[in-house]
Amino acid sequence: MAVDGNPRWLLAAKIWFLGVFQLGVLVPIWAVLQPEQAAASAILFFLLFPFLLYPIVYGVGRLYEVYDVDDWFSWTEVCIVGAGSAAALPLLILLPIYSSVVMAETTRDMLLGFIIALPSVWIPVLVGAAWGPAVAEWRQLLNRAAADKVAATLPVDEPAEMRAITAGIFGFVSVPLGFFVPLYLGVEHEEPGEAAMVFFMLVTNVAAFQVVIAPRLGLQLHVARRVGTTVSVPEAIAKLLYGSSLLPMVVLLPLYRHGDIREQAKRTLAVFMLGLPPLCLLEAVRVAHREALDKLPVVLALVYFGLVMPLGILLPAWLAGEPDGTGQSLFLVFMMSPLTLCLLIAAMFTWRFEPRLPFQPLDFFIDGEHRRADYAFAATAIVLPALLLLPIYFEAPLEDTPALITISFFGIITGALLTMFGISLSKATAPELKSADVLNLPYASTQEVLRTARLDTDPFSPGRKTANSSRAALSLAALSPGQGEGDGYRDRTETGMTAMSGLTNFDDDEPQNPAHNSPDAMSEAVDEDLFHATGQSALKGRRESNRSVAWGGWEAGMECKAEYPLDGGVYDATIVALDWATRRARVAYKGYAGDEHEVGISRLYSADASDMPDTDTIEENPLSPIPSSPEIDNDLSC
16 A cells, blocks of 8 residues: 555654654654763764655665665655755754754764754755756756757657756855855864865866856756857856856955955965956857857957956956056956957958958847847947946046056947948948949959859858859849840840850759749849848849749738758748848748747748658758657667
8 A cells, every 4th residue: 555655664664754753753762862972873873864864765666776766765755854854844943953052062063064954955856856847858958959859859868868967066066165164163173174175176166167057057958948059159158157256246345354264275266266267268159159269269369368368367367466567557458458459440341341240149049030129239338438437437436548558449349340241240230332323333243243252051060152253244244334124134144054054053052932033033133142242232222023932922911931950940821021121031830839930941841742852851840859760760770
């Protein structure tokens, strides 16, 4: 017979050792006999040890699957006993006894040990058992959204997740608070020993958070709360917030200012307060660029020379050294020069190569271009130097030369930011010209069009170069100065297509919509390249007449099938909006709460799938479980 999954004998044993034995046997013995020091310590040990043994027995079975814990423990029972043993018993019973009851020193030390050990053991076990299955489920959902079908069907090791989380919480909470704090308070130590304990306590806490807790927080925020375009973004945010603000400002700074600690320990705290923010910033940059390793060295260099070196190295050295006027001038030059140089280089790259370069930090958090967010981000970045440097100029005790250097760098930095964001926003909102003005623009050579034409995909991919060459030839053949929009325009367009027909070799693996390869659609593609090459929208009037051909007949509100960007599969969707400037459409996928993404027009197919390429696709919801199929079974069997 069993009660709530527990055999009756086991239930009776739990009630005996977690209540009756303590209150009915040990407490009366203590009260009546008033035992000596050794006997009192033994009674106290046997009184509290069952509450410490319970999470160990449950954790070994749950985390390592040594035995089936579901036959021995119910989750409701574990939560109730855990809350009582980790919080109510130490805080409401043991701590008042420790503070008010007179007892021998050995007994007091044992009581203090249980007050610290009970929450230190219970908290990691409870968090690991509760959070581990949820993290495993989120990781499985993320794998199902991946392009690898075999990996999507493989189960996630749930006990391994629980073990990792338990170990992380143990290093994050239990070791600092359950080992180093009692050791610091209860043992006489020299000044170097105090500094060593502070150092190892902080290293254990920070390492556990950065390695174990932050990645799983990022996974939860990305999958469950839809934060960030990739899972790396919320993970980087968690690491940066904890290491640069929460731990230094909330914990270390009050301890540094008001704690009764010695000089070497204070210096250790100061090192962590000043060193953690730049180190966590570099780690956050590394995590955020985990899927774009080609950009990582450049971004790391910019962050290091622009932020870490001036704020994390030179500024603490200034505060510690208290230099004179010449030293202040040197510090200011070395602090501001790398940041100023980085901004000038970024402004040049924005003008020559990448118009959205200033908004890349914003693009990590917001998917797609949002004009209001862009303007708010640009305004914040431009105002920030004034908020930081002007108070230093007016309030700090600087001599004349350092003050002049400060205001000079303020002008240079603000001017570089204005130039960079102005170039970026002006390229995104180019003025319109009339059609005749665009038709009369001179085109020197095919290379000029190739240099300025913008492609929908990677310009360095095979086949796409030749397609762009074909468009360039069409541009030169169809839009010579003085030509209008009549039959001459159409004849020149068809002539250019015939001349370049051998070069229009698109990649075999790129799906093509037949409607987009017609003469009308190709002429519209020529118009689009010229639109992007000149930055004008003068062909807008003529496009209205044949836009339905260029769009393949698509309109907002139409049913279609669209590729899902996360796994490349094709699913039922509805067109929400069309963007002529970028030749992209925002579609809402059916069956998953209207999940919306932007896709290229060439990645849309008719609702009956009559124009789809002959490729393997997944027909269910992008994040739904993948059904078993012969192909997947064969892959797994291999």
